[in-house]
Amino acid sequence: MTKTKQNRNKQLKQYLKKLQEHDWHKPATYNNKIATRPIKDLVDYYNAQMVLVLRNNFHQSLESVAGILEIPKVQVFRLSERYEQEFDSIEEIQEAIQNG
Numbered sequence: 001m002t003k004t005k006q007n008r009n010k011q012l013k014q015y016l017k018k019l020q021e022h023d024w025h026k027p028a029t030y031n032n033k034i035a036t037r038p039i040k041d042l043v044d045y046y047n048a049q050m051v052l053v054l055r056n057n058f059h060q061s062l063e064s065v066a067g068i069l070e071i072p073k074v075q076v077f078r079l080s081e082r083y084e085q086e087f088d089s090i091e092e093i094q095e096a097i098q099n100g
Contacts (some may be wrong), residue, residue, distance in 0.1 A: 048083035049093050051076050056085060 050069055054060045066073040087093045 044079060045083065046093060046097060047071060047075075048079035049085065049087050050090070051079050052083065052085035053087060053090055053093065055080060057089070 047069060051065055054065045054068060055062075060068070062073050062076050066076045069076070087096065
């Protein structure tokens with residue numbers, strides 16, 4: 001190995017050691033015990049709420065919901081099975097997204 005590769009590997013090992021010391025490899029539980037949700041879970045949650053509102057309130061088919069949200073039909077089905085409807089309208093979902 002060249003000297004630059006050795007230095008880079010040494011730095012990477014140091015960074016990994018720091019991350020492990022601060023428990024950054026477990027982002028769901030931070031030192032001050034604030035629970036966080038991964039971004040993918042939030043996207044899936046709000047997509048599921050949109051799916052459920054469109055299916056239940058507007059009586060749309062799986063295919064039409066998939067076309068509206070531009071996600072695969074299989075994902076529409078899985079999201080509708082995984083989550084329960086918590087919003088009554090698209091406006092409520094939009095407010096929840098804007099307010100965090």
